[in-house]
Amino acid sequence: MTGTVYLVGAGPGAPDLLTLRAARLLEQADIVFHDALVHPDTIALAARAEKVAVGKRCGRHSTAQQFINKRLVDAAKRHRVVVRLKGGDPMMFGRAQEEIALVREQVLRTVEATPLAEGRQPRLVMITSTRSGEGKTFVALNLAASIAEGAHRPVILVDANRGADSLTSLLGLRSASGLEQLRDTDDPDPVGLLRRTEVPDLFVLPYGTAQPSGGRGSAMAGALLHLAGRLTDHIILIDAPACLESSIAGLLAGAAGQIALVVEAERTKRAEVEAALDILDACPTLQLLLNRSALQVSDGFRGSVPNSGDVAVGAHQA
Numbered sequence: 001m002t003g004t005v006y007l008v009g010a011g012p013g014a015p016d017l018l019t020l021r022a023a024r025l026l027e028q029a030d031i032v033f034h035d036a037l038v039h040p041d042t043i044a045l046a047a048r049a050e051k052v053a054v055g056k057r058c059g060r061h062s063t064a065q066q067f068i069n070k071r072l073v074d075a076a077k078r079h080r081v082v083v084r085l086k087g088g089d090p091m092m093f094g095r096a097q098e099e100i101a102l103v104r105e106q107v108l109r110t111v112e113a114t115p116l117a118e119g120r121q122p123r124l125v126m127i128t129s130t131r132s133g134e135g136k137t138f139v140a141l142n143l144a145a146s147i148a149e150g151a152h153r154p155v156i157l158v159d160a161n162r163g164a165d166s167l168t169s170l171l172g173l174r175s176a177s178g179l180e181q182l183r184d185t186d187d188p189d190p191v192g193l194l195r196r197t198e199v200p201d202l203f204v205l206p207y208g209t210a211q212p213s214g215g216r217g218s219a220m221a222g223a224l225l226h227l228a229g230r231l232t233d234h235i236i237l238i239d240a241p242a243c244l245e246s247s248i249a250g251l252l253a254g255a256a257g258q259i260a261l262v263v264e265a266e267r268t269k270r271a272e273v274e275a276a277l278d279i280l281d282a283c284p285t286l287q288l289l290l291n292r293s294a295l296q297v298s299d300g301f302r303g304s305v306p307n308s309g310d311v312a313v314g315a316h317q318a
Contacts, residue, residue, distance in 0.1 A: 003030075003075065003076035003077065003078070003079045003080050003081065003082050004076065004080070004081065004082065005072050005075070005076055005082045005083075005084060006025050006029075006081070006082070006083050006084070007084050007086065008022045008025055008026065008083050008084065008085050008086070009022065009086055009087075009088060009089050010022075010035070010038045010039065010042050010085060010086065010087050010088065011088070011089070012088075013039055013087075013088075014039065015039055015041040015042040015045065018042065018045075023045055025081065025083055026042075026045040026046040026049070026083060026085070027045060027046070027047070027048075028081045029046045029048075029049040029081050029082070029083040030048075030049055030050070030079035030080055030081050030082065031049055031050040031051075031052065031075050031079050031082050031083070032046045032049045032050070032051050032052065032082075032083045032085050033052045033054045033068065033071065033072065033075075033082075033083070033084050033085065034051060034052070034053060034054070034055065034085040035054070035055040035085065035086050035087040036053065036055025036087075037055065037087040038055075038085055038086075038087050042085070043085070046083065046085075049083070052071070054068050054071070055087075068084075072084060097146070100142050100143060100146045101146055101150055103139075103143055103146075103260070103289065104143060104146045104147050104150060104151060106287070107125055107143065107147070107235075107258065107260070108147070108151055108153070108235075110122075110257070110258045110285055110287075111123055111125070111235065111257060111258070114257040114258065114284065114285065119225070119254060119255060120254065120255055120256070120257060120284075121224075121225055121228040121229075121236075121255060121256075121257055122257035122258075123228050123234065123235050123236055123257060124224055124225070124228055124236050124238065124255055124256045124257050125235065125236065125237050125238065125256065125257065125258055125259075125260070126238040126240050126249065126252055126253070126256040126258075126259045126260070126283070127139055127140040127143070127237065127238065127239055127240065127259075127260050127262065128240040128241070128242060128243050128249040128259065128260075128261060128262070128276075128280070129242045129243070129261065129262040129263070129264070129268075129276075130242060130243065130244050130261070130263070130268055130272040130273060130275070130276045131242045131244055131245060131268075131272065132165070132242050132245060133264070134242070134262050134263065134264035134267065134268060134291060135262050135264060135291040136239065136240075136242070136262040137161070137165070137166070137167050137170070137239050138291075139260070139262050139289060139291065140157060140167070140237055140238075140239040141157065141167065141239075143237060143260075144157040144202055144237045145199050145202055147235055147237070148199050148200065148201040148202035149199060149200070149201075149202075152201065153201065153233075153234075153235050154201040154202075154203070154231075154233055154234045154235070155201060155202050155203065155234065155235045155236075155237060156194060156203045156204070156205055156227070156231065156234050156235070156236045156237070157202065157203070157204050157205070157237050157239065158179060158204075158205045158224065158227075158236060158237065158238045158239065159178065159179065159204070159205065159206055159207045159239050160179060160207070160220060160238050160239060160240045160241065160248055160252065161207070161239055161240060161241045161246075161248075162207050162241075163241075166207060166239075167204070167206075167207075167239050168206040168207040171195075171204060171206070173195065173204070173206040174206075174209075175209065176195065176206045176208070176209070177193055177206070177208055177209060178193055178205050178206030178207050178208035178209075179193075179205055179206070179207055179208045179220065179223065179224075180207060180208030180209060181193060181208050181209070182205070182208070182223040182226070182227060183208075183219045183220055183222075183223040190205075190226070190227045190230050190231065191230075191231070193205060193206075193208075203234075205227075218251055220248065220251070220252060221251060221252050221254065221255040224236060224238065224252070224255060225255055238252065238256070240252055243261075243276045243279045243280060244272060244275060244276060244279075249279065249280065250279040250280060250282070253279070253280045253281070253282040253283040254282035254283065256283050257283075257284075257285065258283065258284075258285035258286075258287065259280050259283045259285070259286050259287070260287045260288075260289050261273070261276055261277070261280065261286060261287070261288050261289065262289045262291050263288055263289065263290050263291065264291050265290055265291065273288070
């Protein structure tokens with residue numbers, strides 16, 4: 001049997017504050033590994049599941065993380081739905097932030113190591129994916145916040161992805177001026193187009209309101225180089241469209257100092273990644289970020305665990 005491990009956050013504490021997806025996964029779970037501080041009524045939502053306490057409490061016997069990992073893998077061999085129920089927000093109290101921090105340090109090292117060249121700016125960092133829905137906007141938003149907060153560098157998060165699921169739409173900025181105005185105006189003031197966020201030193205440049213026109217990608221590249229030239233201390237992180245669905249990412253690749261290609265485990269095919277890398281080859285530095293990584297090797301991109309058997313363990317945030 002091949003099972004899936006879901007990482008579920010118990011939220012602020014009260015069972016009625018769980019997300020709908022978290023409650024649904026608990027109802028479907030075959031086995032739940034839960035922290036010590038999760039409310040008993042929340043655990044009780046997993047009525048049909050086996051419950052295993054793996055929490056850590058100060059001064060008491062606790063379960064080592066390596067042992068928890070092994071138990072999750074073993075459980076996924078025997079059960080279809082395995083839930084790792086953590087107290088609070090897993091992004092805040094778990095290891096996801098540590099992984100984002102590792103990506104941040106690699107990005108910043110590459111910024112420092114990439115020489116300035118005509119038509120290319122080391123501080124332009126593009127985040128893209130092969131197709132929509134692979135988590136690139138999630139990665140871009142968290143990476144931008146991590147650079148601003150953890151590295152104390154000013155960051156501009158640029159939305160170059162027009163659409164209903166774009167960063168601009170998610171932040172409620174669809175009517176705001178932004179990148180399109182920067183692209184279409186001869187002498188724009190980029191500072192006036194930036195939107196402050198609650199995170200110090202993190203700014204957002206929305207997509208903007210101008211109608212699409214010919215030569216968008218090359219004009220966008222020129223606008224972003226202009227932005228970097230005006231704001232010389234800022235890291236500019238670009239949330240670009242999926243490169244197999246739009247030409248924008250390929251046209252921006254030549255201006256970027258580095259590109260992170262987000263690959264979704266269990267979904268993205270090797271041929272798709274290879275096609276995306278061909279599209280982006282104008283950039284000197286390409287990095288792959290495996291999102292929702294799983295523990296089985298197949299035609300899709302995923303990690304592997306020696307001697308783990310036929311098991312796929314995906315980390316899904318509920």
